[in-house]
Amino acid sequence: MSDAPKPNLVTRLRNGLEVRLKEIHTAPLATCWVWYRVGSRNETRGTTGVSHWVEHMQFKGTPSFPAGVLDRAISRNGGVWNAFTWLDWTAFLETLPADRIKMALELEADRMQNSLFDADEVESERTVIIAERQGHENEPTFRLAEEVQAASFRVHSYHHEVIGDMVDLQSMTRDDLFAHYRRHYVPSNAVLVVAGDFKTRRMLDQIREIFGPLPKAPAPQHMLRPEPPQSGERVVNVSGPGETHYLKIAYHAPAADNDDFLPLAVLGSVLAGASSFNFFAGGISNKTSRLYRALVDGEIAASVQGGLAASIDPYLYNVHITVRPDRTPEQALAVLDQEMARICEAPIDEDELSKAIKQARALFAYSSESITNQGFWLGFTEMFADGSWYESYLNRLAEVTPKMAWEIAQKYLVDSNRVVGFYRPNSS
Numbered sequence: 001m002s003d004a005p006k007p008n009l010v011t012r013l014r015n016g017l018e019v020r021l022k023e024i025h026t027a028p029l030a031t032c033w034v035w036y037r038v039g040s041r042n043e044t045r046g047t048t049g050v051s052h053w054v055e056h057m058q059f060k061g062t063p064s065f066p067a068g069v070l071d072r073a074i075s076r077n078g079g080v081w082n083a084f085t086w087l088d089w090t091a092f093l094e095t096l097p098a099d100r101i102k103m104a105l106e107l108e109a110d111r112m113q114n115s116l117f118d119a120d121e122v123e124s125e126r127t128v129i130i131a132e133r134q135g136h137e138n139e140p141t142f143r144l145a146e147e148v149q150a151a152s153f154r155v156h157s158y159h160h161e162v163i164g165d166m167v168d169l170q171s172m173t174r175d176d177l178f179a180h181y182r183r184h185y186v187p188s189n190a191v192l193v194v195a196g197d198f199k200t201r202r203m204l205d206q207i208r209e210i211f212g213p214l215p216k217a218p219a220p221q222h223m224l225r226p227e228p229p230q231s232g233e234r235v236v237n238v239s240g241p242g243e244t245h246y247l248k249i250a251y252h253a254p255a256a257d258n259d260d261f262l263p264l265a266v267l268g269s270v271l272a273g274a275s276s277f278n279f280f281a282g283g284i285s286n287k288t289s290r291l292y293r294a295l296v297d298g299e300i301a302a303s304v305q306g307g308l309a310a311s312i313d314p315y316l317y318n319v320h321i322t323v324r325p326d327r328t329p330e331q332a333l334a335v336l337d338q339e340m341a342r343i344c345e346a347p348i349d350e351d352e353l354s355k356a357i358k359q360a361r362a363l364f365a366y367s368s369e370s371i372t373n374q375g376f377w378l379g380f381t382e383m384f385a386d387g388s389w390y391e392s393y394l395n396r397l398a399e400v401t402p403k404m405a406w407e408i409a410q411k412y413l414v415d416s417n418r419v420v421g422f423y424r425p426n427s428s
Contacts, residue, residue: 008378008387009200013208015216016188020378020387021203022195024371030196031095031375032104034112035383037191038184039088040162041312042222047172049164050180052085053129057177058092059083060121062114067121070107077103084279085162088312089383095372098197102206108192109210112185122174130169140242140423141320147236148248148421152316156227186217191382195375227252227314234419239426244302245323246423247332251412253317256310257385262393263408264317265308266400269356270348271339272306272319278367278376284359290343291319294335300327312384317412329422337415344409347402357397364393 009021039051061067074081079096081104094104136142146161153159163169192211194203230252254260268275273286286292286305295301302322309315321332348356367373381390 006200009204010387011204013187013212015212015214016186016219017211017214018191018382019204019207020191020193020382021198021200022193022374022378023198023200024195024374025197027371028098028197029095029371030098030101030194030198031093031372032101032108033091033093033191033193033375033379034108035191035193035379036090036184037088037189037383038090038180038220039086040160040164041087041157041224042184042220043157043160043164046168047164047176047180048160048168049129049162050168050172050176051090051184052162052164053125053169053172054177054181054185055083055085055090055092056125056129057117057121057181058111058115060118060125061116062110063116064110064114065107070103073103079104086279087158087162087309087315089380091379093372093375095375101194101196101198102210105194105206105210109214112187112190112211113214115181115185117174117178117181119174122177126169126172129163130166133163133166133169136163138241140238140240140244140246140425143240144238144246144248144421144423145318145320147238148250148318148419149316151234151236151419151421152230152250152252153227155225156313157225158227158311158313158315183220186219187211187214188217188219191379193375193379195378196371224313230417233415236419236421238421238423240423242425243427244325244425245329247321247323247329247336248421248423249319249321249333249336249418250316250421251318251418253308253315253412255312255314255384257389258314260408260411261308261310262396263400263404264412265360266353266356266397267343267405267409267413268306268308268317269360270352270405271343272304274356274360274363275306275308276363276367277310277380278373280367280373280376284363284366288355288359290339291336294339295321295332298335300324300332300335310380310384329424333420340409340413344406344413347406350402353400353402353405357400360397361394364397 077100081094083092272291273289306319308317
């Protein structure tokens with residue numbers, strides 16, 4: 001019998017639920033993910049933060065699975081579960097011993113339709129989320145990031161943070177939350193992923209038995225307001241508690257399925273280290289990057305990080321700098337500007353480009369190692385493209401040339417395409 005891996009199964013149930021299955025027989029584990037095409041991108045003024053709040057309410061139970069029962073059951077069976085809300089999506093996951101994964105399927109099918117939005121629980125969770133928001137507001141980096149993001153998007157709904165605006169968290173009602181749940185938590189707006197130690201045909205039969213009876217409903221439509229091109233550099237100044245100065249620079253970047261995306265990802269690896277698109281994987285050292293050498297080794301900054309996000313609509317390439325106490329943000333910006341000018345003036349040499357691509361490939365490999373991470377990738381790429389984005393990623397990275405990277409730098413890494421944010425402590 002051949003030990004060759006079976007191809008992934010891709011199908012759709014009659015109620016519209018997309019299904020992605022991948023057999024992985026390296027360990028007796030399986031992971032279940034349900035991805036909903038809803039995040040802060042799908043919110044409007046008055047209900048910002050509703051997607052994140054609804055995600056919280058999904059852990060408050062159903063008539064069949066009261067709150068706390070499944071938490072204990074999953075822990076008792078050696079499993080883990082979690083959920084995440086982002087700009088473009090909301091995801092729920094369970095990783096369990098393979099012979100217990102049916103529990104996850106039953107849970108996810110049940111709370112796709114039967115979650116309780118008890119009024120008292122809604123109010124209790126309002127207190128929790130407002131406290132979470134207040135905690136973020138005490139962090140200089142959150143304050144700065146929120147202002148830079150808001151300045152970057154004046155029209156598009158990427159304008160606001162995932163957690164939402166405080167005024168909306170205080171005023172949203174139980175009916176607002178329930179209506180959002182009813183509209184978006186439907187099979188036609190979801191992708192179910194199961195990866196791990198199982199037989200594909202048997203797993204598909206289980207899925208049809210458990211998810212098949214869920215009623216069909218139309219996929220929600222969202223009227224987007226595209227962000228117009230930025231016509232000049234924007235600068236924001238933020239002050240608050242603390243003793244450290246921070247600098248954040250956000251360059252408008254292409255959507256993940258745009259041909260410019262991967263060349264910009266390679267440029268990001270050259271500048272500040274490779275970006276990890278996997279929310280569950282760690283990073284790798286960026287000490288050989290241009291900005292680290294110029295700013296940290298140059299004793300201007302205590303740290304520098306860069307990141308490109310894989311999103312449905314054009315988003316941002318961010319650079320975050322923690323300024324040394326004996327330096328100023330203006331000095332850090334001047335050094336960054338020198339490096340940006342250098343990368344726009346001449347193509348990167350082959351050796352430096354090759355090293356950057358190798359780092360991006362390594363980070364991608366690290367982020368794909370576990371069964372849980374395999375499940376992540378199968379669903380994540382469906383949120384902004386399809387499975388071929390993941391499957392062809394390494395090959396497309398290798399196709400990036402110095403000339404391609406140079407042209408992308410001149411297109412995106414220019415002053416008129418960015419927002420510069422300064423955080424200055426009140427004590428300074």
